[in-house]
Amino acid sequence: MDGLLLELVKVSRSFGATRALHELDLRLSPGRITAIVGENGAGKSTALRLCAGELAPDAGEVRVGGRALHPARPEEAIRRGVGLVHQHFMLVDGFTALENLVLGAEPMRGLRIDFAAARREACALAERTGLEVDFERRAGELTVGERQRLEILKVLYRRARAVLLDEPSAVLAPSEVGELYAALRRLADDGATVAVVTHRLDEVVRFCDEALVMRRGELAARTPLGAERPPELVAELTRAIMGREPPAPLGRPAAPDPGPEPVLELGGVELRDAAGRRLLDGISLALSAGEIVGVAGVDGNGQRELVRVCAGLERATAGTVRVGGRDPFAGVHPGPAAVRAARRAGLVVVHEDRQREELVLAASLGDNALLGDLGAGHDAERVARRLARFAVEPATPRLPAQALSGGNQQKLVLGRARDRQVRALVVSQPTRGVDVGTARRIQTALAEAAAAGAAVLCVSADLSELAALCHRIVVVRRGRIVCELPPDASEDAFGRAMLGVEAA
Amino acid sequence: MSGPSAADGGRVTYWRVLFVVSATLLVLALLCFAFGQAPHAVLARAFAGTWGTPYGIGQVMFKATPLLFCGLAFHVAFRAGLFNIGAEGQLALASLAAAWVASKLPASVPAVVALPATLAVAMLVGGGYAAIAGVLRARFGVHEIIAGIMLNRSADVLLPWVLAAGLGADSMRSADIAQGARLPRLDFIPGLHGSAASLAFPLAVLCTFGLYLWLDRSRAGREMRWIGQGPDACLAQGVEVPRRRIEAMCLSGAVAALGVTGTVLGYKGYYELGLGSGAGFSGIAVAMLGRAHPVALVSAALLFGTLAQAGLAVNASVPKEAMAVLEALVILLVAGSAHGDRARRARPGRAKPPAPDAPAEPSLDAPAEGAPSPGSTA
Amino acid sequence: MSSWLSMLPETLRISVPYACAAVAGVWAERSGVIHIGLEAVLLTSSFSSVAAAVASGSLLVGMLAGVLAGVVVSVGHALLVERARVDAVVSGVALNLLAYAATRLALRGLYDSASNSPSIAGFDLGPKGGDVGAMLARVLLDPVTLGAALVIAASPWLLARTRLGLRLRACGESPEAARSLGIDVVRTRVLALAISGAIGALGGVHLAFDQHRFESGMSAGRGFIALAAVVLSGWRAGRAALACLVFGALEALQIALQDVSGTSKATTLVQLLPYVATLVVLALGIGRAAAPRGLGQRVDDG
Known part of the structure; x- marks a missing residue:
């Protein structure tokens, strides 16, 4: 897979009176997993959505593979090889997993959709990536983990060379998180650009190659994560995210004596x-x-x-x-x-x-x-x-x-x-x-x-x-x-x- | 997704007024040319037939009365997040019932008894018919738009049958109503003499101001507004959402029913098929234009009343349907220009406009509140 | 007795406008656009078909003009709702008012009549004669009926199996998901409404050609009955057409009853049936789950 470099160059974007991004410079390089971290409202999701053509910048430029993303629309980003997995799954619940997979990129046979070919390709893709989904079931009936895998498969099915994920682990159990990052690692090793927006710093330290820290719509720090990953890295990232010392841990109130009757x-x-x-x-x-x-x-x-x-x-x-x-x-x-x-x-x-x-x-x-x-x-x-x-x-x-x-x-x-x-x-x-x-x-x-x-x-x-x-x-x-x-x-x-x- | 609904027509800006007025005039001019008339001559005739003479003003008020009641009715339901598009059927059935009751009253019954009794019957029937849609929505999750359409059509089918079979009328009209149930004309005002304007119009204006005040101040009114803006939060906090919705729908139907004052009680003195028809739908437009303030609502009703009366005034040169075309056009232009206006206000760097009075976008997938349905959470 | 037997061709003939409008409604609402302006589609297309047929002397030209008018009204609705952000219910109500007033206005302008247009010849293919077989043959050989039957029969397949169908349904179920996949929701919906308008217009053309003229307000609420059929069918084209066949049979029955005895009570009940049935079915919660999830939802452009 060819690498696909994603760049935001001096990008600003506001929503009404709220400034989400201010002259942000961001680079997502191929072949590695980049984590984007920051507090709520720091502009992480906005940055991803700009890369995926879902939002247009007010100023500055979004570059995909060195060329400006124009027009700033999802179909153009998809065509250029960028795929975004949303925090809230973008699945049509009433459709089967297979229909969801091919939607927007349907293999045709004459006038009708060639579901047989789609199924073959889907199974091959699932096997290659290790992302297993029951393609015949309706998306609404899949488990959360399956829905997430389907979302990633959707992106790969469109031959994405850059996979962007918004809070992918928020809904997963710890062991599913390990599987997710294993699949992402395979993609990155294949040369894909992988970027993950997340709140979980332990994940960042364990699985990612680089952490970009955003604060108030700007890039606050860029931390390459080498082979050495000392435990104090998490605290360091927390400081970078908050821009100050993290608060002392909360003191748990003393356990009460169990009363005669539960409340x-x-x-x-x-x-x-x-x-x-x-x-x-x-x-x-x-x-x-x-x-x-x-x-x-x-x-x-x-x-x-x-x-x-x-x-x-x-x-x-x-x-x-x-x-x-x-x-x-x-x-x-x-x-x-x-x-x-x-x-x-x-x-x-x-x-x-x-x-x-x-x-x-x-x-x-x-x-x-x-x-x-x-x-x-x-x-x-x-x-x-x-x-x-x-x-x-x-x-x-x-x-x-x-x-x-x-x-x-x-x-x-x-x-x-x-x-x-x-x-x-x-x-x-x-x-x-x-x-x-x-x-x-x-x-x-x-x-x-x-x-x-x-x-x-x-x-x-x-x-x-x-x-x-x-x-x-x-x-x-x-x-x-x-x-x-x-x-x-x-x-x-x-x-x-x-x-x-x-x-x- | 959940932006304010496009019926957010309350805010009137110069830009919008200018756009709507000029587009309407343009179409009017084109229609005039099509019928070989000079637009300014037609306009002059239209003005002379409406606001140009006291008689014309009286006629405009007469035409505006059912529109105002139906606009007010739509507004009441809309505050609670409901589309009452069934005012048409509610008004028709209420008119028939009121005319029937009023025709049965002995001539000796004084107005202080006859009039309230007739109005009560009208409101009961209008509110009751609207209650069907309200209950279907609140208890069974049937969307009130579909229910409203079906009930309108049912009323259309029922009316001639009730007239013919139920009342034994061979022509398509009821008997004359008792003298005591008639609303006085505004004859005592010099100049209005001869016009069809009756006390119904001042009554409608009074109702408008009273109801707006009630919606703002009373507990029921405030809760209805909250329900329109955030039904889920209201439900979760223990506000009686289903009950208030049914109440809002009944109230809406009862208000629509008061349109009968302008047609049967204040003008014809009997009910005939088709009397007051169209007011229910035009009322939606009135409400859209004038939701923000009672003065705006009254003005909107007068505007559409003017169009209707102007149609009659110019009928000899340009068919009166031209004004009906303009009316539909005004609805679309007003509703359509709201978006352009909103987009202008929401430009970067400018504060997002608060939409304090806009219910969430209605969806046809209306869950029944309070109905025991564990599946709805899945 | 022949009046009873003749119910079969009568039912078919009567059902065509209903079925066309209902399938038009399915196409529109499956794409996520609430469409209560089916009356407007029927009225404008029947008027346009007659006006064009009168002007050109050709029924085929009339048919094309009718279809074109239906497409224009329907696409207009889509643009008003999706581009100008007019509420779909408001737009539908306004278009119905507009169509009613504009066709009356045009009647007066073109033919100086408040009620109807001049007569036109029908296609009148098939055998002459009043027996049931000849009636049936005439109904079945009618080009408008044939065209309508074709598109109605093809609709379920088109919606289920083709690229357009899949994308259109995605826009109706989850416009956000569709947009995230690069599907232009607005364009897809406009296209859906164009198809919807063309199908609905066939119903309007049939109505006018069947009467050999246009009459003011001749749709007479058929668009609303069609809407009932859409809801009753659970937004499925085949079932909606079947429901319309039942409505058509009821109307044929009502006509037959009138011939026999002239009782108005029975006919009133028959006329009420579609509306009451719709409300009951909805109240029982049978059709509710079937409504497209994204009906009435819009997507915001970035």
Whole structure:
């Protein structure tokens, strides 16, 4: 495979008033795996999307193989050999894996698509790269790992010589990550240009050849990773990313004495979808007052459903949720009424997608602070209290919620949740997409809630967050709790549990 | 993807007004030439027949009344994120019901009883018919656009049948309504004498301002707006999304039903097939033009009322359908120019415009809130 | 008795405009464009076909003009929705109003009539005579019917097996994914709407040629019934055409009933059936999952 050099030359790009990239110079060379790291909003994904023709630069030039990428459109980038694997998979769920593979580059036989030839080529490609996918299944039915492999195959099927991946490991279990990088290494050894945007610095140090550190839309540092990879490299990269010393590790609150009766108790909770598949399969869990329990697992293994059952948005098809020994959902239809019933019982839930499930972005901060509590009186007072609790900036009640940064949005969400009467707090991905400083503030708030006597159930994809915060961690897979691990268990142990390897 | 819907026509800028007006005039001129008329002469005649005389003004108000009610109806539902395109059927059925009830009232019943009773029946029928679409959306996840179309067509089929079979009318009109149920004409205003304008128009304006205020201040109104902007968040925070949606739809249907004041109660004195038809669809255009403010809504209704009346005024030289063509054109131009305008505002270096009043893009894949469906999370 | 037997050719004849409009709806909505402007397509194409046939004296020219008009309206809808970002529902409603008003205006301008155009000759191929066999032969030999049957029969295959079909469905299911693969979503949708317009226009042409003239508002809600068929079929061309055949049979039955007794209650019920059936089927949740996932979604250009 010929090498394909990708360059951004003095590239600037803004979205509305937000400057994402400022005169960025970036080189992605063939034959190696380049990691692009940086905080949220540093412009990493924007840089990749520019390379792939999905965005056009406001100023500067994107060069593919030494020539400007013009017109800046995906089809042109694909034609020139650039392939991008998005963080959110770009698959047509209703199509088979094979249809997804050939879409846009269909082998033809007369008027119709030659699926037989496509299948032959797909199998050959899968064999050559070691990326196995069941091509006859619908994309919507594939596992997360398979979907990711299919995305990479899609790129290779189009004869890409530069493969760009945006957060490829965010949804994978640790051992799948190893397989992913093994496949990427084969590509790089073949001469392909491989670039990976990632948050996981341990991966960067273990698998990549070079790290480009971005900060506020500019290149802050460029760290070649030679044969020598001392452990302090991770700390060094962290400093480069933040531009200052990383905060001291979070002190976990002392484990409480188990009380006589659990505050939050899930008893054999089961949830089936319309087709009868078990999304949750007998989840049993008891939390005492002051206890923080983590839920780990590969995304899509029932975490979301678990949170929705606790919130009252779904009714468990079997089993119960009890708060202080009482089932708040008895005799209530799932939906708003159940949400309010849970809240009356002191069960407060913070959902993972704060922009969709927690906030009305177009409505004002004041309205959002009152969302769900309108009509209870003392509106102005309540708004002021909820904005002040975690110091939302700016605390202007008339401002629309979409004007806030992700971190401040989450502060508002937590301020509202904590202002309610809390006996049990269920939070999902509390620090996703939030800058490091705010993330620390939010984690501290969770610890404080526990210290004040609440039981806290924390679902997170960030193992290090769970390890720092929780007293114990349960691992879920296919809607089932497969094991419970202490927070200091090795990442390897978590990985095996998340993938169910130990059974084999 | 989830940008504000194109019906974000609330913001009126000079650029847009200029664009829409000049394009409309251009098409009008072309139509005039096609019919061998001088555009300025046609324009002059159109003006003389509308805003040029007190009588013309009265006629414009008369034409604008059902449009304003239907525009207001669309706006109410739209605030809650719903497309009520069923106003056409709601108004028609409500008109029939109101005319029937009013015709059954004894002549001795005073207006203070007859009028409210008739209006209540109209609102009940309009709101009830809209409730079908509301319940189908909120409880069964059927999109209200499809439901609205089907219900409109059902009303079209039902009306002649009810008239003929149910009321025993052999002609396609109901009996005359009782005197007490008639709305007074605006005859007492000098000059309006002879025009079809009645108290219905001031009533419509009053309703517009009142309802806007209610939507902004009341708990139900505020929650409806939030639901329109972020239904998932509202649901997750315990706002009664299905109930509010049904309420919004009923309210919308009831408001559309008030259009009957301008046609049956204030003008004809009976219902006949086709009376007030078209107002439901034109109301969508009125709402699109004037969503931002009650004054804008009233102006938009007057604009389309003017077009309709101007059509009659010029009919001898240019067919009145020309004005209907212009009306459709104005809808498309206004809706289409919103994008160009938005794109201009969103240029780099300028602040992204907040769209405080725009519900998320409707999709035809409407999940039923509150219905026990674990599959919907998968 | 012959009125009962004649229901078969009658059903076929009546179904053609419905089926064309429904399959047009499937093509449009499968690509992700909500299309409630099918009435506009039917009306403009029937008017244009008659106007061109009157002017040229050739039915073939009329047919072509009708198809062209359908394509123009349909593509116009696509451009308004995808380029000018007009809401698809608003655009559909406005186009229906526009088509109704513009055809009436043109009637007055061209023929100085508020209700109908001058008569045109039909194709009138096949045997003369009133027996069922001759009626059936006439229906089956009608070039517009044949053309419509051809494109309707080919539609499921075209959508499933060809490059255009696959890409078009991808745009309807997940426009973002399609765009990321370098598929021009806007162009694909415009193309889909062009095909949709041509197919729908055949229905309009059939309507006009069948009546041997254009009448104001002659589509009479057929576009909306077709939309019901689209939803009932789960957005599948073959099933939508079948549903239209059933609707056509119901209408033929209703005509036959009127011949027999003139009862209006039964005919009202028959007329209501498509609408009520659609609502019931949707409420039961049968068709909901089948709707294209990306229906009404747009992609933003970088």
